[in-house]
Amino acid sequence: MLVGLLVNPIAGMGGRVGLKGTDGVVDEAIKRGAIPIAPGRAQEFLQTLESLHIDPSRLELVVCPNxxxxxVTQSSNLSYQVTDVVVTETTSSDDTKNCVLALYTSGVRLLVFVGGDGTARDILDIITEHNLDDLLVIGVPSGVKMYSGIFVVNPSDAAExxxxxxxxxxxxxEFEIMDADEKAFREDRFIIKLYGYMRGPSVPARFQGAKQASPET
Structure with a gap:
């Protein structure tokens, strides 16, 4: 099976320096001393996956570039290939979407991504736009708090x-994908809405479950 891996390298940086998310404030997060945490989460996923000793003939990773x-995959002993897509040095939602489409075109039907709710929404957008209905998705949380149901509890769970x-x-x-307004959070207003649904493996004990949508307060 070809399993895709996509890492959003900036996901979660804002939350660690008191910005309540990273959407639109990457530069400010860096100024405050934020460092990427997604690569470490991806590494934990890969280490657990390697420890499970899955027959190499049954598993090959297809990963996004750079x-x-x-x-992060280069340090593992897992078999992998790099999908043919160009990503910018300062990654964006367009890079995420382009990577998902490239992974799917490469034959990936199970995608593991490391990111946050914003990453999940970008993936859902490209799935919807291109009718990638047979793509199953697993989210590895990279941040302080996730609201969408597509996320497992921890990176090791994703490998399992x-x-x-x-x-x-x-x-x-089908898992709920939530739209949390990070700008409102920074103003101490809690606004979270249902954005849509995304398909993934059904293993309830391993997934966090979506947080309930609430009206603006």
Missing amino acids: QMGED VVKLVIDGGAGIA
Whole structure:
């Protein structure tokens, strides 16, 4: 099975320096001393995946270039290929969307991404735009708090879910993707809405579950 890996290298940086998210404030997060945490989460996922000793004939990773997957995968002993897509040095939502489409074109039907709710929304956008309905998604949380249901509890859980899918031990479920207004959060207003639904493996014990949408307060 071809399993895609996409890392949003800036996801979660803002939350660690009191910005309550990273959307639109990457430069400010860096000024405050934020460092990327997504690569470490991706590395934990890869280390667990490697420890599961899945038959190499049943698993090959397809990763995004450079800091969006390739860099962290190079330190593993897993078989992988790099998808043919160009990403910018300062990654954006367009890079995420282009990577998802390139991974899908490469034959990936199970995608593991490391990011936050914004990354999940970008992925859902490209799935919807190009009718990638047979793509299953697993989210590895990179940040302080996730609101969408597509995220597993921790990176190791993502590796366990991948193994279950390969072994035929997982069903399919639809997960809520939430739209949390990070700008409002920074102003101490809580605004979160349902954005849509995304398909992923059904392994309830491994997933966080979506947080309830609330009206503006």
